[in-house]
Amino acid sequence: MKAAVVTFPGSNCDRDLAVAFAAAGFDVTRVWHKESGLPAGLDVVGLPGGFSFGDHLRCGAIAARAPIMAAVAGFARSGGHVLGICNGFQVLCEAGLLPGALMRNAGLRFVCRPERLVVATADSPFTHPWAAGTQVDIPVAHHDGNYRADADTLARLRDEDRIAFRYAGNPNGSADDIAGVLSENRRVLGMMPHPERAADARLGGTDGAVVFRALAAALATV
């Protein structure tokens, strides 16, 4: 299985994401944002955390218009899997591949801490090993993780079971405690918490590794 991890200028979790993909059995290729195409035979694209383009303008706004993103959008529309974490989630929203937007945290401060999440759906390639309602521990680290969408969009996300994770204790003011959402075809996941930081028992937890292993298992049976 092949994964590509995109690096934008200012990405700083790109290596961490590549390590987590590799630990779940993926061959990982690193892709520079100025490239216009993705490697052939790819199974998943990862958009990492960090501060792409220094969070200038709006978080993820400039990265969403980088040359590589046209290829990522094409890949997603043709049924490819995409995982955007933290800044990667912001990029996916700015690129229109996921609905909604990530605003400044309600407390107006950066928040980095372990966070308890509730798995909101098991119906996705990223969450299928869990039962809906399972509580998992995956840390957050962001300044702009306050998920916002209009009422119709939120209702649609709920109706279509596209909320992947909710916060057990909301750290940032997100609407409906949303920590991660899925695309219509359920193959694009954006989430603010960092599963790649909870993928090693020595770092304090392995719940995050489930996301990567789940994807590997789902791809193996596609």
Add this chain to the structure above:
Amino acid sequence: MSEPDTPARAHAAPPEPEITDALIAEHGLTPEEYARILRLLNRPPSFTELGIFSAMWNEHCSYKSSRKWLRTLHTTGPQVICGPGENAGVVDIGDGPDGAKLAVVFKMESHNHPSFIEPTQGAATGVGGILRDVFTMGARPIAAMNALSFGRPEHPRTPHLLRGVVEGIGGYGNCFGVPNVGGELRFHESYDGNCLVNAFAAGIARADAIFYSAASGVGMPVVYLGAKTGRDGVGGATMASAEFGEGTEEKRPTVQVGDPFTEKRLLEACLELMETGAVISIQDMGAAGLTCSAVEMGDKGGLGIRLDLDRVPCREAGMSAYEMMLSESQERMLMVLRPEREAEARAIFDKWDLDFAVVGETIPEDRFLILHQGRTMADLPLRALSGEAPEYDRPWVETPAPAPLPDLPDLPPLSALTTLITSPNHAHKGWVWEQYDTQVGADTLRTPGQGAGIVRVHGTDKALAFTADVTPRYVRANPRMGGRQAMAEAYRNLCAVGAQPLAATDNLNFGNPEKPEIMGQLVGAIEGIGEAARALDMPIVSGNVSLYNETDGHAILPTPTIGAVGLLAHLDDVIPAAPGAGMVALLIGAPGTHLGQSALVLEAWGIEGGDAPDVDLGQEARHGAFVRDNRALIGAATDLSDGGLALAAFEMAAAGGVGVTLETATMTELFGEDQARYLVACSFDQAEALMVAGHAAGVPVSHVGRFGGDTVSLGGDSAPLADLVALWRGALAARFA
């Protein structure tokens, strides 16, 4: 490039100002120092030249008051690859994943004056500067810490400074992508008018790929890299070498503005370029920017430097030579490059959208030649700028013995503990750390708040432990013991997590060295630090001195912050922080006796009396080795410092989520701050074995209580752990959030 013969002041348009006594004084130069310049040049300096001398000869860059004493420090050892004098210290940490030898590169540096004037940008650029010092040497930063000292919490300025500094540190480090793994936060009225921001960074490099600042080869291109030069920070290093008083607010424009996004790209571009082998030498532009970095490269390489300022990438039009030479714009580097590799180097900087400009070349003669618009703006003997910098043997006096500790009123042990854990100095600091990214890099094994921070060396089974320590009230009472104690506490914090202490960096923050009593504090503290460095085999490999930390004549507490690094040869060597229910509490070291200058007497009664605790360095070394050697018998450990046994036991209990019972009710045993001590938690069988081992090694090991249940009980006086933890965790946020 044409070379006009003399500094062309007369032809300059606009003309440079005349050199007057007032202008000399504004540049922080004394009449004697100016006379020295006249002797060196045999002519009056131009305005630009005066600025260059001022930048090179101020306290911040020249260490003129401290150099004599810094030379006495212990700085060598088999583990030391590079000691003081470069951008950061370099220490061997053994083999990496591919068999190549690895090194840790680290340093701590202050950004006190800028942070007091403009807390967010001052602190941010402090973080940026120390990160640059580390990656300039070819190391990828893997850990950061910050030691912060503020005035009284109730002082009107303190909340603004604290919030701003924390925001600045987080804003810069989080975006750059380095995990914050520890530090210190204290409040004391002596910092009311002069906060301290000491930033530490450490990185990992291959030991055979360390980059130094010494230029080599004549006619080599001098390349400017990174962000453009603006007028920010002009005169910053001179500002940082003066006391504060009325009018400090007007100095805001001398504070630089940080851009962590540019710094992150600069990091990646520099490391990528270093991989190609194109770099001969490199120096970051920190204090006194282009001046200091160019002189450093030339001086160390025994070469001269010619700079053509017309080629310097500028942010604003019409900048003068003086401004360009003294600008402290951030995120800039100077490099000497192999000429045949220029195109390759330029391509890497283009990739990262950073400026790359050849701005000069190395020349054979001892000359610092600055050209601008076809005119020679400075023509100075280069070596003299650093080599001939003044050095002072300032008069100093021994610090008198402190007043004895008065008789203390009675206080029930739990009331005493509650006073400590709800004081801003000893409350839980989560409100601060949660604003820092502590896990980026996905190698952080221990986040802040549990003794030393621990970061895995990526791709290996090794880890490094980091700690920052000093107890300023000890240093004021007894500078030599206080200096020893800062080192000893750092040593203990490393041993308590199972690490072998490797080396340290010192960040010496003091008042005005022209006052003999302040100079006496500096001399005493350096003596104590030096003794400890030798006895504990923890050489000082880098450091920074910040003097003139005074406002309206009031000096800060002497604050020689020690940043130290230890090695865990295997991840399994880490001693946990959290005890389990049913574990026995053992004290390593003698029962407490000493309440002089303790946290308890200060927080409970506002008393700063008595002598600092005695630091027996032989005992520190023995007890530290005992903990490390017996790590397999230890379930959890912490060192004893502020607040003694009681505070250590409470913090361990909180970490483990289990109650604790200490049998003694004696105040000295509970809250005494005697040194060379650890509290460890063990299973019953381990405890017996550890006591036997202690007996054999001549190290006192005694049973002091047990972990378990859900209360904290001190000599029979008890309260629910959950209630105390809530008080402890909420105290800082309640005041500042």
